Amino acid sequence: MTQSSRATKWALITGASSGIGYELSKVFAREGYNLILVSRNEEALQKLATQLRTEHEVLAKVIAKDLAASNSPQEIYSQVLKESIAVNVLVNCAGLGLAGKFSETDLSTELRMIQVNIVALTELTKLFLQDMVRRREGRILNVASTAAFQPGPLMAVYYATKAYVLSFSEAIFEESHNSGVIVTALCPGPTRTDFQNRAGLAESKLFNPKRLLRTDEPLEVAELGFEGMIRGEAIVIPGFRNKLLASAVRFLPRKLVRKAAMKLHETAYPSISS
Secondary structure (H helix, E strand, O other): OOOOOOOOOEEEEEOOOHHHHHHHHEEEEEEEEEEEEEEEEHHHHHHHHHHHHHOOOOOOEEOOOOOOOOOOOHHHHHHHHHHOOOOOOEEEEEOOOOOOOOOOOOOHHHHHHHHHHHHHHHHHHHHHHHHHHHHOOOOEEEOOOHHHHHHOOOHHHHHHHHHHHHOOOOOOOOOOOOHHHHHHEEEEEOOOOOOHHHOOOOOOHHOOOOOOOOOOOOHHHHHHHHHHHOOOOEEEEHHHHHHHHHHHOOOOOOHHHHHHHHHHHOOOOOOOOO
16 A cells, blocks of 8 residues: 555444444544455445545555355454554444344354354454454454344344354453453444445334334434443444343243244345345
């Protein structure tokens, strides 16, 4: 890279080309971080990188990788090492979703989802966490979901992957006590991104504009996630109503929780994801 920057810290953000990851990239740049932007959409990443360099005078490096490929996390880490960059913040935001009855959905899509949502996130966390612990400094922000707090009929695999992300992140948060590293799980509720269309949820009651509970804006989620990570919180749940719902499911009968989740997702649930 030939451009210069006044920023000294680096943040690596997966899923940076759209949605919450896109907004997180802008928040980190605004707060004075150089960026490593990761997504499979290289064109979108290059456009974002140019914007961040111009608006915030930071360095922005693009790594176009599909995290559904099993070798991608190691390749990303190796490329960062080759550039002699010490990553101060890792943001695991890339994720896939899929709506439909598990008996009818596409297995290959669900296996890709597990690879992106769980396996790649775990491997990237392992690789960069070890370096952070050695330096006794770092932050990791793993994007989970309020879906992590309950089962998700008609989105069974997606909800299960987010439950993993939350449990995993909380455990590493506790393990990293006094290490100089903090791991935070960001658990947004329904957010206004293209995720619902790619996951086949366009007609779901969760994203119905007439629903009682409003859909969050991705920038709002990104800012709250960043602020909670900086404060050193283990879990960040944006919005009072999302906090309330996440707490309520612990006290309600599991049968009622399952049925309520089923009602929210009832739709034609096409088996589509990307």
